[in-house]
Amino acid sequence: AQRVTQPEKLLSVFKGAPVELKCNYSYSGSPELFWYVQYSRQRLQLLLRHISRESIKGFTADLNKGETSFHLKKPFAQEEDSAMYYCAPEAGTASKLTFGTGTRLQVTL
Amino acid sequence: EPEVTQTPSHQVTQMGQEVILRCVPISNHLYFYWYRQILGQKVEFLVSFYNNEISEKSEIFDDQFSVERPDGSNFTLKIRSTKLEDSAMYFCASSTGGDSPLHFGNGTRLTVT
Numbered sequence: 001a002q003r004v005t006q007p008e009k010l011l012s013v014f015k016g017a018p019v020e021l022k023c024n025y026s027y028s029g030s031p032e033l034f035w036y037v038q039y040s041r042q043r044l045q046l047l048l049r050h051i052s053r054e055s056i057k058g059f060t061a062d063l064n065k066g067e068t069s070f071h072l073k074k075p076f077a078q079e080e081d082s083a084m085y086y087c088a089p090e091a092g093t094a095s096k097l098t099f100g101t102g103t104r105l106q107v108t109l
Numbered sequence: 110e111p112e113v114t115q116t117p118s119h120q121v122t123q124m125g126q127e128v129i130l131r132c133v134p135i136s137n138h139l140y141f142y143w144y145r146q147i148l149g150q151k152v153e154f155l156v157s158f159y160n161n162e163i164s165e166k167s168e169i170f171d172d173q174f175s176v177e178r179p180d181g182s183n184f185t186l187k188i189r190s191t192k193l194e195d196s197a198m199y200f201c202a203s204s205t206g207g208d209s210p211l212h213f214g215n216g217t218r219l220t221v222t
């Protein structure tokens with residue numbers, strides 16, 4: 001069965017500390033992988049995607065096909081990074097996203 | 110930057126009533142989606158729509174649900190006879206397809222009493 005797992009519901013870090021939000025997937029084929037973010041009272045929005053290999057707001061995510069993981073990382077957390085983060089593989093003919101349960105990142109001073 | 114818009118932002122209805130949730134996708138997008146998020150749970154796929162027909166739907170999307178693109182701009186989700194468990198945040202999304210990202214609306218909070 002196709003599945004995406006985000007093991008942490010809440011991740012609390014201090015400002016300036018490194019961040020790693022975990023995502024593991026179980027999919028047949030080669031899904032496209034995305035991270036979406038939802039800041040307080042805002043809509044879900046794309047943070048980054050595997051295929052573009054870019055860094056957005058200091059975040060990067062490396063696809064590890066051997067471990068079937070797509071962890072999101074940032075070397076130094078900022079207060080404004082506090083949000084819900086969703087890992088989302090995309091598969092199927094209709095470009096359907098399947099969201100993980102999400103991880104709430106809380107950055108404190 | 111163009112956005113997906115959803116109305117209303119909050120809808121309260123009584124059990125058994127019909128509701129229609131409205132969405133205006135981004136104008137040049139071809140794929141349309143509905144997702145829902147029950148409070149405290151993950152965002153779940155309901156249905157995708159392309160070329161005026163449903164391309165994929167989840168187990169959640171039963172006979173009580175229907176979607177329509179009545180006039181080339183709106184994309185609606187209808188729940189025929191609402192149940193208490195339909196209470197959730199409903200998100201509309203659109204994309205140009207392929208590997209392009211989905212753009213989400215702000216959501217409609219549906220409360221069934």
